[in-house]
Amino acid sequence: MTGTPRLLPVTDDVDTGGFFEAAARGELALRRCNGCDAVLHVPRAYCRACGSWEGRWEPVTPTGTVYSWSVVEHAVHPAFPAPYTVLLVELDDLPGTRLVGHLPGRPELRAGAPVIAWFEDVDGTVVPQWRLARS
Amino acid sequence: MATSHRDRCAIAGIGTTDFSRASGRSELTLVAQAALAALEDAGLTAQDVDGIVRCDMDNVRHNDLVDVLGIPQLTYWSEVGPGGVAPPGMVAQAVAAILSGQATTVLVFRGLNGRSGRRFGQSALSEQRVGGAGSYDELFAPYGLVTPGQIFALMARRHMLEFGTTEEQLGAIATTCRARANDNPAAQMHAKTLSMDDYLGARLIADPLRLFDFCLETDGACAVVVTTVERARDLRQPPAVIRAVAQASTADPQPGIQFPTLFRESITSLPATAVSKVLYERAGLGPEDIDVAQLYDCFTITVLMQLEDWGFCEKGEGGAFAASGAIGLGGSLPINTGGGHLSEGYVHGMNHVLEGVRQIRGSSTSQVPGAETCLVTATPLPPGSGLILVADR
Numbered sequence: 001m002t003g004t005p006r007l008l009p010v011t012d013d014v015d016t017g018g019f020f021e022a023a024a025r026g027e028l029a030l031r032r033c034n035g036c037d038a039v040l041h042v043p044r045a046y047c048r049a050c051g052s053w054e055g056r057w058e059p060v061t062p063t064g065t066v067y068s069w070s071v072v073e074h075a076v077h078p079a080f081p082a083p084y085t086v087l088l089v090e091l092d093d094l095p096g097t098r099l100v101g102h103l104p105g106r107p108e109l110r111a112g113a114p115v116i117a118w119f120e121d122v123d124g125t126v127v128p129q130w131r132l133a134r135s
Numbered sequence: 136m137a138t139s140h141r142d143r144c145a146i147a148g149i150g151t152t153d154f155s156r157a158s159g160r161s162e163l164t165l166v167a168q169a170a171l172a173a174l175e176d177a178g179l180t181a182q183d184v185d186g187i188v189r190c191d192m193d194n195v196r197h198n199d200l201v202d203v204l205g206i207p208q209l210t211y212w213s214e215v216g217p218g219g220v221a222p223p224g225m226v227a228q229a230v231a232a233i234l235s236g237q238a239t240t241v242l243v244f245r246g247l248n249g250r251s252g253r254r255f256g257q258s259a260l261s262e263q264r265v266g267g268a269g270s271y272d273e274l275f276a277p278y279g280l281v282t283p284g285q286i287f288a289l290m291a292r293r294h295m296l297e298f299g300t301t302e303e304q305l306g307a308i309a310t311t312c313r314a315r316a317n318d319n320p321a322a323q324m325h326a327k328t329l330s331m332d333d334y335l336g337a338r339l340i341a342d343p344l345r346l347f348d349f350c351l352e353t354d355g356a357c358a359v360v361v362t363t364v365e366r367a368r369d370l371r372q373p374p375a376v377i378r379a380v381a382q383a384s385t386a387d388p389q390p391g392i393q394f395p396t397l398f399r400e401s402i403t404s405l406p407a408t409a410v411s412k413v414l415y416e417r418a419g420l421g422p423e424d425i426d427v428a429q430l431y432d433c434f435t436i437t438v439l440m441q442l443e444d445w446g447f448c449e450k451g452e453g454g455a456f457a458a459s460g461a462i463g464l465g466g467s468l469p470i471n472t473g474g475g476h477l478s479e480g481y482v483h484g485m486n487h488v489l490e491g492v493r494q495i496r497g498s499s500t501s502q503v504p505g506a507e508t509c510l511v512t513a514t515p516l517p518p519g520s521g522l523i524l525v526a527d528r
């Protein structure tokens with residue numbers, strides 16, 4: 001990635017910062033409600049299911065499967081020269097709950113292909129990434 | 136359930152600028168031209184206008200038009216959004232203003248230099264740090280997911296995986312809209328034909344979506360004049376009666392504008408599922424009653440999913456329905472008869488409203504013979520809107 005400007009996330013947002021704090025510890029974590037354990041995704045403070053404002057960042061097994069993907073052939077941002085692949089990943093622990101991933105180039109993919117998370121440290125900012133797992 | 140607004144208001148005038156890649160005019164000038172054309176079409180003047188509804192993403196404000204056109208006094212203004220889901224909802228605001236006694240003659244407009252000015256699909260992200268402040272971009276943009284086209288590409292791939300939808304079926308939508316544009320001298324793509332070979336041979340943008348799965352980029356403006364049916368009958372054009380309007384959200388829209396919609400339970404359906412239920416009930420009509428439809432077409436896949444979500448075919452059968460010829464002139468549901476956003480121009484949902492009026496008047500360049508009902512949708516990713524126009528009976 002040398003020479004390419006990176007697009008880094010804001011990591012200290014009140015509602016989503018815990019995702020990146022967990023990533024910095026090497027964990028993939030989702031927001032869960034303390035009142036009823038509902039998954040609050042995208043992260044937010046209030047649980048509409050039980051009315052609780054109390055929540056936690058709970059680690060999940062950092063594995064999932066490919067739900068959908070697109071090979072981007074037309075670059076629109078200097079941080080992302082084409083081709084590259086955007087992934088939608090469904091988490092193994094929480095079926096129906098998805099995260100986004102990025103793979104370089106045009107990898108051979110199929111629906112349901114297993115993926116595993118890794119944690120990329122860019123000058124102190126840690127971003128969860130995904131790679132294809134051997135199955 | 137009877138609806139108090141059913142058949143009580145009408146679109147009495149429509150106006151548009153030319154559609155181009157470089158208007159050479161300000162957005163205010165474009166909107167003023169479209170607004171004056173709509174008033175002229177209705178046989179009205181700026182003196183008659185007392186209400187304005189705009190889109191939240193428009194750069195032209197209500198006071199701009201009051202001053203530039205010489206509107207003596209507004210007693211109502213509002214705005215609807217976000218962006219492309221606004222136009223039928225803007226007409227809905229006009230109806231609400233008129234029936235609640237807050238205005239009598241409402242100008243509804245959308246104008247943009249969508250090609251020569253700020254372009255959609257260009258990432259607006261210029262900072263090195265992205266997201267926060269409720270945008271949720273921090274969960275998407277760092278992975279290179281930065282445009283609506285990429286979102287719809289992920290949805291299209293999933294639709295292919297779940298239902299066996301094919302590229303040729305998406306191509307049938309692109310070529311159908313192009314054929315309508317070829318009939319429409321005002322369309323940006325009027326002079327350019329599009330064959331299936333042309334479609335399949337075009338470069339991939341975000342696979343499986345190709346160049347012609349994407350809508351155009353357009354400089355232009357469109358406006359309509361809304362008033363009561365009674366008053367419209369005394370004006371220059373036959374009224375396009377507003378049978379019903381609707382805005383509706385689903386139970387899980389997800390926060391933010393667009394990227395979090397990829398975390399909805401289903402990414403192979405759109406908020407059209409909600410808008411269609413509310414609109415059909417308010418109209419007392421169903422999909423079988425629709426003679427012609429203007430379906431929001433930011434991308435071909437948006438149309439394909441709406442064919443299902445608006446009830447014209449079963450879930451998963453949108454591709455086969457599109458490829459069957461049903462959406463062409465002479466089919467059971469001719470769509471986007473001016474060429475749509477894919478081939479006429481992208482005025483962010485608004486040109487579909489104008490084309491709907493033309494079908495009811497019988498003046499479309501791809502006129503559906505005897506059309507008496509026209510559905511106009513604006514149901515891409517966020518909670519959206521729709522309306523049904525009918526002939527005056």
Ligand SMILES: [Zn+2]
Nearest residue numbers: 033036047050
């Ligand atoms: Zn709860």
